[in-house]
Amino acid sequence: MVEHEEDLDSFADWVKRNPVLGYDSESTGLDTFSGDKLRLAQFGTHRESWVLPAERGEIYRWYAARTLVYAEELICHNATYDLLVADKHLGVPLESTYHKTTDTRILSHLVDPRAAHEGGTGHGLEDLTSAYIDRAVAEEVKGSVREMAKQLKVTKSAFFAAVDIDHPGFNLYAGMDPVLASLLARQLEKRVPASARRLILYEHDVARVCALMERKGFLVDVPYLEQLHEELLEEQEFYEDQAATLGLDNVNAPQQVAAALMASGVEITGRTPTGKPRVDKRLLEQLANDGHELAAAVMKAKRASKWRVSYVDAFLDLRDSDNRIHCGIHSLQARTGRMSITRPALQTLPSGEHMIRSAFLADAGEVIGSIDYATMELRVLAALSGDRVMQEAFASGADLHQITADAAGVDRKVGKLSNFQRVYGGGARALAEATGLPLGTCESVGKAFDSTYTGVAAYSKRLQQQARRDGYITTVTGRRLPVDRSRAYSALNYMIQSSSRDVLGRALISMDEAGLTPHLRLPVHDEVVASLPKSQAEEIAAEIAAHMRMELRGVDIATDAELGGRSWGSLYI
DNA sequence: TCGTGACGCACC
DNA sequence: AAACGGTGCGTCACGA
Numbered sequence: 001m002v003e004h005e006e007d008l009d010s011f012a013d014w015v016k017r018n019p020v021l022g023y024d025s026e027s028t029g030l031d032t033f034s035g036d037k038l039r040l041a042q043f044g045t046h047r048e049s050w051v052l053p054a055e056r057g058e059i060y061r062w063y064a065a066r067t068l069v070y071a072e073e074l075i076c077h078n079a080t081y082d083l084l085v086a087d088k089h090l091g092v093p094l095e096s097t098y099h100k101t102t103d104t105r106i107l108s109h110l111v112d113p114r115a116a117h118e119g120g121t122g123h124g125l126e127d128l129t130s131a132y133i134d135r136a137v138a139e140e141v142k143g144s145v146r147e148m149a150k151q152l153k154v155t156k157s158a159f160f161a162a163v164d165i166d167h168p169g170f171n172l173y174a175g176m177d178p179v180l181a182s183l184l185a186r187q188l189e190k191r192v193p194a195s196a197r198r199l200i201l202y203e204h205d206v207a208r209v210c211a212l213m214e215r216k217g218f219l220v221d222v223p224y225l226e227q228l229h230e231e232l233l234e235e236q237e238f239y240e241d242q243a244a245t246l247g248l249d250n251v252n253a254p255q256q257v258a259a260a261l262m263a264s265g266v267e268i269t270g271r272t273p274t275g276k277p278r279v280d281k282r283l284l285e286q287l288a289n290d291g292h293e294l295a296a297a298v299m300k301a302k303r304a305s306k307w308r309v310s311y312v313d314a315f316l317d318l319r320d321s322d323n324r325i326h327c328g329i330h331s332l333q334a335r336t337g338r339m340s341i342t343r344p345a346l347q348t349l350p351s352g353e354h355m356i357r358s359a360f361l362a363d364a365g366e367v368i369g370s371i372d373y374a375t376m377e378l379r380v381l382a383a384l385s386g387d388r389v390m391q392e393a394f395a396s397g398a399d400l401h402q403i404t405a406d407a408a409g410v411d412r413k414v415g416k417l418s419n420f421q422r423v424y425g426g427g428a429r430a431l432a433e434a435t436g437l438p439l440g441t442c443e444s445v446g447k448a449f450d451s452t453y454t455g456v457a458a459y460s461k462r463l464q465q466q467a468r469r470d471g472y473i474t475t476v477t478g479r480r481l482p483v484d485r486s487r488a489y490s491a492l493n494y495m496i497q498s499s500s501r502d503v504l505g506r507a508l509i510s511m512d513e514a515g516l517t518p519h520l521r522l523p524v525h526d527e528v529v530a531s532l533p534k535s536q537a538e539e540i541a542a543e544i545a546a547h548m549r550m551e552l553r554g555v556d557i558a559t560d561a562e563l564g565g566r567s568w569g570s571l572y573i
Numbered sequence: 574t575c576g577t578g579a580c581g582c583a584c585c
Numbered sequence: 586a587a588a589c590g591g592t593g594c595g596t597c598a599c600g601a
Contacts, residue, residue: 155574155575155576156575156576250596250597252581252595252596252597253596253597253598254579254580254581254596254597255580255597255598256597272579272580272581273579273580274578274579274580276579276580278580278581279580279581280580280581280582281581281582302581302582305595305596306581306582306583306594306595306596307583309594309595309596310582310583310593310594310595311583314594333591333592334590334591334592335591336590336591338585338591338592339592340591340592340593341592341593342592342593342594343593344593344594345583345584345592345593345594346584347583347584347585347592347593348582348583348584348585348592348593348594349583349584350583350584351583351584351585356583376585377585421589423589423590424589424590424591425588425589425590426588426589426590427586427587427588427589428587428588429587429588429589430588430589431589433589434589446587487588487590488588489587489588489589489590490588490589490590492590493589493590493591494590494591496590497585497590497591500585524584524585525584525585525591525592526585527585
């Protein structure tokens, strides 16, 4: 622990002797861009560490910054977080740290992408310490924060802001993290499957581009959000009152809603996995269409409250002082490698209409562009399976959904659903559920699919065999994807989803190399949202589309660029 | 009071 | 023969 300025010389000497440094930092909270402050900066090797009280003064921050800049290599767990904090609060740009950083979270994901509840190790520092270093140490570290928070009578999340900067337990905890990261790097590096070794660099590149997007942030329209807040609150209260007069106190309590509906004579046949009456949108919609007032009120109240709380208020709450939102872009998150976006979940905004997305704006003088892949997952399926019919359909621009429909003797809509269900690993039951058609019909649609796309059927079978034999499949990029043997049917979906994600990842790197990153705002699975200068919007959108487009085993993974106005919502009108 | 599982729902 | 994949998050309800 650097307690006094005089200790900094010893710290600097130690840094000189250790060019490879684990790095971690502690902040008051997670809002790097709005309000939270850096408290400690910790550097460590596999056997010792130094803790700098960054919050105590400029001199300590200066030493931390200097160390980050001059270290030859850095090892971080969740590098994006700590390096963005350093960028924002230590003035060390991401550009001078990320390229020399190893992120143990990335290594962990390449070793085993599964979360703890899926049978994997999980990817938290404590999870990994427990799995690869020492279970007792992990328990101790985890327990120590809980214990210290309890003593201070604060919650775990409030602890990091409340604890005294000199608290010995806090310093020990903080000092352990870079040591653990260093140890984990050794353990994890040797466990990355040989096929996935070349992904290490690639994933760090993808993560770096996503971190740059996070740092840039997405501008929001505050007056518009404030107006929406009022409107939705009024709407929510109106329909909650209406529900109350019909005898329902809490529209958000599904079992209370069930009780009130049953009291009005409605019979609820659906059951949840735990056996309770299922009250969901579909049921409420059905009842509302039949003129059931309570069901309609519940639906409208819930929608207004969800939209206000999850979107509008969240955006207002999470914006920084420049009215930009810096969501968390987790570039390597799902077990397939798919990305996720949190705080707020910008990949899951309503797409049926423009209201919520209209809150997001291109920068001044710019317009929103959306560049996406056309039926990406089916194209990837065509490429990887080598299915002739599917490949020919894409090559000639034929209507794949119609081909499926014709082969099965059903509507194009059913053909389309059938194609997508197949990508998701769905069977006849799922298709019947989605279409409302009899199970028997859906079974014959499945048979028609298999006899039309024989290459797909064979490919799926091959993947399932691999999954049952090895417990995992390996993607074309070398990524190892564990597949539960009891759910071998999901192998095809994992392969397609993961490969699609890697197409997007490759595109992000390609765009970054071309200097396009400052325009990028969000990756959304098969789409990139961008803010583009009005005068060159078409050219740059075309350039982005060209970088995204790729040929995979002779199949064109085609892209479309769409330009809107100032708001993201303008694309949804 | 806090953490967690169940549930529902937003997306690709 | 049969098999719906991957997320994040708000609320309620419950148990420690």
